[in-house]
């Protein structure tokens with residue numbers, strides 16, 4: 001009897017061991033399915049997060065030299081695939097766009113949008129329809145044509161006046177550029193700008209800034225890879241959600257006011273097809289309410305508020321970051337500044353205002369703008385994507401719902417593609433005849449690729465061009481007298497900003 005129960009216990013023990021071993025194997029299989037792209041091993045639960053260091057984009061660039069253009073690793077519990085190099089990015093984001101166009105859950109923004117909005121929504125007919133509506137309205141507003149000059153000039157004039165008030169004294173340009181970039185989005189969205197000292201607008205900007213700070217901070221990085229963190233009682237998270245809700249209320253109020261005006265107009269002029277082109281984005285969106293377009297998409301006032309929140313979060317800081325980097329490079333490279341102003345003086349002069357139609361005749365200025373994009377690479381890993389279903393790339397298997405990062409940093413800094421990649425040299429984008437080298441430009445990827453590429457790109461390009469031309473037509477930018485040269489190193493984060501610096505905007509004397 002005793003012998004029999006010992007045999008039974010032994011068998012049970014073996015069975016338990018077998019079940020345990022099988023569970024471990026299945027778990028391992030679940031987390032490391034066969035055929036994954038190669039990559040560094042990490043620690044259970046946290047993956048390689050601790051070894052990424054303060055500049056993950058640089059660490060990932062180094063790792064890709066060992067593991068290749070398609071690399072997999074774990075950041076926190078989530079499986080992440082990192083694409084490096086244009087070939088791998090085009091293969092995934094363009095050729096297999098239907099699989100690579102979702103966004104992973106982005107903690108805070110998902111909580112705020114609750115399924116609405118554009119930037120964090122899953123790709124499908126609704127996002128496609130909204131992007132089509134947005135791009136169509138941009139076209140009707142003429143954002144890449146001289147029609148946009150008139151729309152943007154009041155804000156450019158206000159920025160120039162604010163810089164004049166500084167009277168050439170050393171000033172950190174960050175706050176001013178941020179309020180101005182935000183006003184550009186207001187102009188585009190609602191056809192109006194706010195005074196820089198408007199109390200409500202200041203409050204709105206403060207909230208926008210807070211959202212950006214937390215998204216770009218290490219906490220933002222952690223939330224992206226361990227979304228459950230948003231449920232922890234962390235005051236910064238609660239504050240950000242309430243900031244987003246404040247911004248939504250601000251936008252809802254504007255949408256409601258304009259909706260009432262539109263309804264009144266509809267009553268007096270019922271035939272909308274006879275109306276003139278929309279005056280701003282909101283006008284274009286509101287005219288769609290109640291109707292359905294080809295993809296069966298209807299628009300509500302609430303959709304509009306959520307979309308506009310995305311336009312502000314995506315559009316304000318990107319343009320403001322760009323301009324901060326541009327001023328920093330112009331200040332530290334006076335020879336480049338002199339060259340771009342010489343071209344501007346020759347082509348536009350000082351007697352008339354620059355127009356987007358001048359862009360084609362200012363190759364050096366275009367090259368300057370592209371070199372600022374390359375050097376700053378302020379979104380060094382793009383905005384994350386997620387696979388919609390299982391897919392193969394280069395013979396590797398990438399499971400459904402895998403986060404995908406694009407190594408923009410590597411693309412812009414690879415010494416095999418760029419001579420002296422760390423030196424600021426706009427002429428790298430020019431041919432020997434002084435014209436822009438279009439094939440070199442195609443190596444840049446500041447605005448993403450495929451179905452989820454930057455929807456505001458044309459507007460961003462026109463505004464950045466007009467800012468550059470307006471400011472350089474009027475001011476010399478130089479470092480404060482006797483101050484050490486400002487650092488060109490980035491403040492690391494999800495989005496890269498320059499370290500705080502001061503600049504003197506001195507009026508050009510011969511106007």
Ligand code: HEM
Nearest residue numbers: 119314315318319383446447448449452453454455456460
């Ligand atoms: C210098 C300026 C800008 C840069 C460098 C930039 C860059 C980017 C990048 C890299 C993405 C992600 C693309 C991808 O996933 O492939 C993006 C998305 C986006 N951008 Fe921009 N952007 C700029 C300005 C703007 C402006 C001014 C607006 C609004 C008017 C805007 C609106 C958006 C939106 C809504 C998305 C999300 C699109 C989607 O998920 O479908 N951006 N941008």
